[in-house]
Amino acid sequence: MSVAVLNPATEEAIAELEQAGVEETDAAVARARDAFPAWRAVAPQDRARLLRRLAALVEEHKDELARIESRNVGKPIAGARGEVGMVAEVFHFYAGAVDKHHGQTIPVAGGVDMTFREPLGVVGLIVPWNFPLNIASWKLGPALACGNTVVLKPAELTPLSALRLAELALDAGIPEGVVNVVVGKGSVVGQRLVEHPDVAKIGFTGSTEVGRSVMEGAAGTIKRVTLELGGKSANVVFADADLERAAASAPYAVFDNAGQDCCARSRILVQESAYDEFIDHLVRATSALRVGDPADESTEMGPLISAQHRETVASFVDDEAEILYRGDAPEGPGFWFPCTLVHASNEDRIAREEVFGPVAAVIPFDGEEEAIRVANDTPYGLSGSIWTRDGARALRVARALETGVISINSNSSVRVSTPFGGMKQSGFGRELGMHGLDGYSEVKHVFYSTER
Ligand code: NAD
Secondary structure (H helix, E strand, O other): OEEEEEEOOOOEEEEEEEOOOHHHHHHHHHHHHHHHHHHHHOOHHHHHHHHHHHHHHHHHOHHHHHHHHHHHHOOOHHHHHHHHHHHHHHHHHHHHHHHHOOOOEEEEOOEEEEEEEEEOOEEEEEOOOOOHHHHHHHHHHHHHHOOOEEEEEOOOOOOHHHHHHHHHHHHOOOOOOOEEEOOOOHHHHHHHHHHOOOEEEEEEEOOHHHHHHHHHHHHOOOOEEEEEOOOOOEEEEOOOOOHHHHHHHHHHHHHHHHHOOOOOOOEEEEEHHHHHHHHHHHHHHHHOOOEOOOOOOOOOEOOOOOHHHHHHHHOOOOOOOEEEEEOOOOOOOOOOOOOEEEEOOOOOHHHHOOOOOOEEEEEEEOOHHHHHHHHHOOOOOOOEEEEOOOHHHHHHHHHHOOOOOOEEOOOOOOOOOOOEOOOHHHEEOOEOOOHHHHOOEEEEEEEEEOOO
């Protein structure tokens, strides 16, 4: 069966792709399994060289990859170029990490005890549609650096950039069978990878709901899993913050990628005494966002991914919503939704569930204790921000928040060299940085007797 891949900004089909079934998935796993012994045996410096070549090829094809991603996801082209730049950085980082991920020697009686970081084997990588190439690279980089072979399953709606990346991996000299991409449904291809006895680990990014079923499915073969799931992060603004700066940066922290960002700070918590002043700044900053054609260099926000997703997002802004601001969005074809700010309480659905669209809930709070309580009152724990000029308070609150990633006087928290991942129902395991390697290797210890 073939399925049309759409451009969400025009609703036009941009490709028609065959959907793989269980048989094709099994064939890809078999290719990866066959390629594993030779790939793990590649000398570390040579593996690093191949990853460096892949990074260079991604850089060379930056514009092409950014256009594929922009047309398939509806991302503004300038942002898409930045994302492809990060993909290259990820491969550069893990090329450099290959020979810095060491074992240890441990003092024991009667001999020498040493540890090795062994690759796992074939790993299944399942990624979502919001940052298809970036999230694939966050898993591919450490998986390949550790000597694993992979089967990558892109999301149904956004398979194009993964297919191109697999071609570039071959061009870089990474042997056939090391990187396999299988395009198909999550419930078929994804599920098969999760249950396949020859797949050692699943690196999954997606919704908490599907993550739960991945964890259940993986139990059958005691498969390792890392889960990067949903979020409902808080952007906590204290009255003593630089309010103008906090407000100027808040729209991008929730409306970037049209709000389809697991790290979206979609609950903006504002201290009551500064509420009115902050809202004035926030509305001004939000109204300056340029929403429109993703191919235009000046566009800052494009459409949502699909008609169905737009319906879900719209369901959060019903007649009872206390709207503080609603922006403009293009008319006509495309899955557009305007930037929307809603005054809310933390009990409202809009503050409890992941909207995954350009809609922010603005929630007032009284003091520090209440800010911490409200920020933590969510099943999620992925990201967040704190804005204050009081350094001690910033650190107190940062330590008290149940979240894997947090930034102070900034909304930026994803970097190639630093660990990324969630607490609570946002998942477990860390990607990026040296921590990312732990999820794609197993520690083995070897005891060598020195007795005569
Ligand atoms: P999704 O969970 O619907 O799908 C994610 C992937 O899982 C897709 O490739 C899909 O085909 C596959 N899948 C679906 N059913 C499956 C099954 N039964 N078995 C195995 N695989 C299956 O998520 P989505 O709608 O593509 O992406 C949006 C979600 O991803 C949001 O909740 C968002 O917060 C989350 N996300 C998290 C992070 C993070 O790093 N924490 C990053 C980006 C997106």
